[in-house]
Amino acid sequence: MNIVALSKRLLPRRFSDRRSLHRINDAFVETVFSGRKPILGFSGRSFHHLRKAGSFVVPRVFFVSSRLRNLSTNASSSKQPAFLRWYLRKLESHPFITKSITTSLIYMAADLTSQMITMQPSESFDLIRTARMASFGLIFLGPSQHLWFSYLSRILPKRDVLTTFKKIMMGQVLFGPCSNTVFYSYNAALQGENSDEILARLKRDLLPTLKNGLMYWPVCDFVTFKYVPVHLQPLMNSSCAYIWTIYLTYMANQTKADS
Structure with a gap:
């Protein structure tokens, strides 16, 4: 069983579809790399709640986001003369x-x-x-x-x-x-x-x-x-x-x- 299917069973309903999971992932990436406050009503407590569902631990980042790669590439290139x-x-x-x-x-x-x-x-x-x-x-x-x-x-x-x-x-x-x-x-x-x-x-x-x-x-x-x-x-x-x-x-x- 993959992580998306398992999360549909263990996470709340509003986070159970793939689109919501992508939104969670993008929100986390933007929060870490931009320094802004969490968006989408995504507080530290609710994130901790999402990570732990029963005895199963959901990874911090659900998918390898292209936004993460773009942010790191832009950050490195902007430092070059x-x-x-x-x-x-x-x-x-x-x-x-x-x-x-x-x-x-x-x-x-x-x-x-x-x-x-x-x-x-x-x-x-x-x-x-x-x-x-x-x-x-x-x-x-x-x-x-x-x-x-x-x-x-x-x-x-x-x-x-x-x-x-x-x-x-x-x-x-x-x-x-x-x-x-x-x-x-x-x-x-x-x-x-x-x-x-x-x-x-x-x-x-x-x-x-x-x-x-x-x-x-x-x-x-x-x-x-x-x-x-x-x-x-x-x-x-x-x-x-x-x-x-x-x-x-x-x-x-x-x-x-x-x-």
Whole structure:
């Protein structure tokens, strides 16, 4: 016998139908979450009377109310800053372009920071170099991160420690070498280097970059894969990439390698 049928036998007649039980449940939820006085003539004494009918104890909340979920969702979202709420809505409605633009802006900021660290007082910002970095984030890295993290979440949906290490290993073996190879090749091509010069640059710079990445990215990836929701993982990855890109843009804009 379910709780509704049993309550019809044990509760007073005016509370015996399903509609009344829903009204009781909604009244209780509104009372708890809004801080208002009980409504529908629903006092603490009468509620205690409803909970205990003979030797049978009726649960405090009869049904899982959608109003409870809506109240908790609205309460949590109202505490978020307006910009964060706007950004999360964009991630939901236009995930591909939002992640691409975010990555582009982070790469642009990282390159400007890198230039500030290395340039002499008499020098000025190389905005063409910054545009190259921003375009790489927009055209290549942002879209590839979106596809990569979505793919990993499909083939490895769990978030336990073993699965997290599998994702980290795949990132170090597949995604990292591919993205760094494309980065160096793309940047060198836009600087006018030919194929032989690009290959010489890769031989000189790619392996040291991957070695240094082994000391930085596994920690960032562990936090990303273990604790960050899938739709925010590219943002977390790009945020970690801000520090990494300061080093990466410095490496990418060194003098040509001897071919």
